Amino acid sequence: MPSLLSISTERIQTAVACVEGLGVPRGSPMFRHALQAVAFLSQEKITAKVEHLKKAFRWTDAEVGMAVSKFPRVLTKSKESLQRRSEFLISEAGLEPAYIAYRPAMLMYSxxxxxxxxxxxxxxxxxxxxxxxxxxxxxxxxxxxxxxxxxxxxxxxxxxxxxxxxxxxxxxxxxxxxxxxx
Known part of the structure; x- marks a missing residue:
């Protein structure tokens, strides 16, 4: 991932620890995607994104971990975009929060x-x-x-x-x- 070459070794180490803390193991095929998703975000922004996911989708910590480990790019979506998807999928389509957490790739579609x-x-x-x-x-x-x-x-x-x-x-x-x- 050439874009990661532009940041310090210290920041990469912090990002690796953050990704592991989110529940994405180093050996996972999604690890590099998660690393790319968090590498340029501050710890405060990552924490805010995780809290927003928990609030918007009514997810537990484990469900956020599941969603991020399956589809790390969920961390790159804006709060507004996630909120609109949450309102539609849960309120109108009647999907359970856990159903969405186990299938987070659908959040990337329009x-x-x-x-x-x-x-x-x-x-x-x-x-x-x-x-x-x-x-x-x-x-x-x-x-x-x-x-x-x-x-x-x-x-x-x-x-x-x-x-x-x-x-x-x-x-x-x-x-x-x-x-x-x-």
Whole structure:
């Protein structure tokens, strides 16, 4: 990681200790990513980020450690961005805090351009009896756009001819009337 060559050995040692303190072991494949995430942050900023994660997502220390060890880049997201994702995922989508902590990679996707539109599509399909079984939310968010279209949009062209158009509208940040749920 060339960017780390520009900081002092002392700072790297401090960052290594910090990463280990966050629960990411040195032998982990995510260790270098965690090191890069914290190397240029002060201990106060790291502590503030961890506290914000605990507050926003209602996570325990262990859950923060789990999230950071699985996806260290969560520490690079702004407080506002994390807060918006937390409010949507917990309050609107009804996900449990622990579910999110074990799947923190979904926090890196655009709320407006990916997470929310896909949630709306799945909810629409469920409410209209077009999904035959529950889908794991994480897998819905993580699949590529092509796979999402193949699994959730294309099979329902006849039953919901407007679905592709509504999904595209939702991806632009607008909420189509058919995606307004009570």
């Amino acid at each position: 709320l407006e351009g990916r997470i929310r539109p896909r949630y709306y599509v799945v909810k629409f399909l469920k409410q209209n009896g077009l999904l035959d079984h529950d889908r794991d939310f994480y897998n819905t968010v993580m699949v590529s756009e092509k796979v999402f279209m193949e699994r959730f949009i294309c099979p329902h062209k006849k039953a919901a001819a407007h679905l592709a158009e509504d999904y595209a509208t939702a991806c632009r940040g607008e909420v189509p009337a058919r995606f307004t749920f009570t």
